Amino acid sequence: xxxxxxxxxxxxxxxxxxxxxxxxxxxxxxxxxxxxxxxxxxxxxxxxxxxxxxxxxxxxxxxxxxxxxxxxxxxxxxxxxxxxxxxxxxxxxxxxxxxxxxxxxxxxxxxxxxxxxxxxxxxxxxxxxxxxxxxxxxxxxxxxxxxxxxxxxxxxxxxxxxxxxxxxxxxxxxxxxxxxxxxxxxxxxxxxxxxxxxxxxxxxxxxxxxxxxxxxxxxxxxxxxxxxxxxxxxxxxxxxxxxxxxxxxxxxxxxxxxxxxxxxxxxxxxxxxxxxxxxxxxxxxxxxxxxxxxxxxxxxxxxxxxxxxxxxxx
Numbered sequence: 465x466x467x468x469x470x471x472x473x474x475x476x477x478x479x480x481x482x483x484x485x486x487x488x489x490x491x492x493x494x495x496x497x498x499x500x501x502x503x504x505x506x507x508x509x510x511x512x513x514x515x516x517x518x519x520x521x522x523x524x525x526x527x528x529x530x531x532x533x534x535x536x537x538x539x540x541x542x543x544x545x546x547x548x549x550x551x552x553x554x555x556x557x558x559x560x561x562x563x564x565x566x567x568x569x570x571x572x573x574x575x576x577x578x579x580x581x582x583x584x585x586x587x588x589x590x591x592x593x594x595x596x597x598x599x600x601x602x603x604x605x606x607x608x609x610x611x612x613x614x615x616x617x618x619x620x621x622x623x624x625x626x627x628x629x630x631x632x633x634x635x636x637x638x639x640x641x642x643x644x645x646x647x648x649x650x651x652x653x654x655x656x657x658x659x660x661x662x663x664x665x666x667x668x669x670x671x672x673x674x675x676x677x678x679x680x681x682x683x684x685x686x687x688x689x690x691x692x693x694x695x696x697x698x699x700x701x702x703x704x705x706x707x708x709x710x711x712x713x714x715x716x717x718x719x720x721x722x723x724x725x726x727x728x729x730x731x732x733x734x735x736x737x738x739x740x741x742x743x744x745x746x747x748x749x750x751x752x753x754x755x756x757x758x759x760x761x762x763x764x765x766x767x768x769x770x771x772x773x774x775x776x777x778x
Contacts, residue, residue: 533629534608534692536561537616538595541569545618550578553614553622561602562616563595593707597700603692611690619730620644620687628689628725640694640720643680644687649726657731660745668709668752670774675767676716680724684708687727694720704739706755713759 535557539546546562553560560581564572566589575583584598596613603611610629614620631642646657647665657665669683686708697718702710715722742748756769 531609531629531633532559532607533557533610533612533626534559534561534599534603534606535612535614535622535625536563536596536599536603537614538563538565538592538599538686539567539571539575539616540565540589540592540595541567541571542616543567543570543574546571546616547574547577549616549618549622550575550581553625554578554580556622557625559608561599563598565589565591565595591703591707592705593700593710594703596707597703600690600695600698600700603690604695608692611692611695613686613688613690615686620727624687624725624727628687631723631725632689632691637723638721639689639723640691641715642689642723642725643682644685644727645680645682645724646685646727646729647681648724651726651728654729655731657729664745664749664752666777667749667774670777671753671756671769672709672712674774675769676712678712678716678722680722682724683712685727687725689725694718702755702759705742706752709752709755710759713756713763713765717763717765 535553537549537553537560539562542549550560550562562575562581562583564575564583564585566586572585575581582602584602586594586598599611599613610632612625612629614622614625628642628644631637632639646654665682665684669680672678672683673680698711698714700707700710700714742751750771753769753771753773760767760769
């Protein structure tokens with residue numbers, strides 16, 4: 465059992481300035497600053513003038529007055545919705561990034577009216593997955609604590625951003641990824657999803673649960689919160705709408721802690737195109753299996769997704 469030297473002791477007294485009795489810390493690394501964070505060791509020995517008393521266990525604690533939260537929206541030709549979504553979002557959060565993925569419909573001109581947001585533009589259009597990859601890189605580069613991603617078509621509610629972000633560091637059950645789910649809980653006024661989309665979501669979600677040991681209810685919801693430092697471990701190479709599948713495989717491989725967060729089921733654009741042949745549901749499902757299996761192989765994982773995987777969930 466190693467007691468800390470006087471310099472380390474003084475540092476710890478500074479952190480615990482509100483404690484009346486001095487304390488020595490044992491069996492753990494010295495608390496190191498990480499921005500405003502301090503990670504503390506688990507065991508504490510209190511010393512009083514005449515005797516040593518009160519040996520107890522203390523959970524690791526992260527001291528921080530508030531998280532730095534970045535809310536990122538991938539946008540492609542959303543001139544109809546973007547102004548309303550941003551106006552509402554800025555009532556709830558301070559830091560907003562819009563990744564304009566090559567819009568050609570006037571979206572860029574609308575974004576220029578919002579001086580308080582940050583915009584990264586792709587030219588030409590690179591895809592949904594590429595836009596999220598840009599958001600990940602931005603959050604890491606700017607040293608945010610939590611990244612919340614949401615769509616810009618009115619499906620996701622800005623008022624829930626801080627609530628989902630708070631789940632990353634909840635005392636009872638912290639997480640590296642909190643994924644929104646439209647099927648975890650029913651809300652008044654929920655939309656009826658397009659049949660083919662619901663079937664594919666259900667089947668892919670069941671596949672992920674069967675093969676990767678997950679317990680999720682919605683594989684494709686874009687409303688998510690991420691612990692930003694963990695994003696450095698990702699290697700996102702899928703640029704299109706199948707990117708979330710690559711993400712799930714990598715999250716399991718990296719042993720991320722995953723939680724879900726219930727959100728209302730709202731479909732604004734039921735005729736959204738997935739791009740060319742992927743608008744055919746059977747082709748899209750086969751492509752999703754291909755993406756999953758390619759990522760499993762790339763990560764050296766033995767599981768494979770077969771054509772009948774998750775079929776019972778249809």
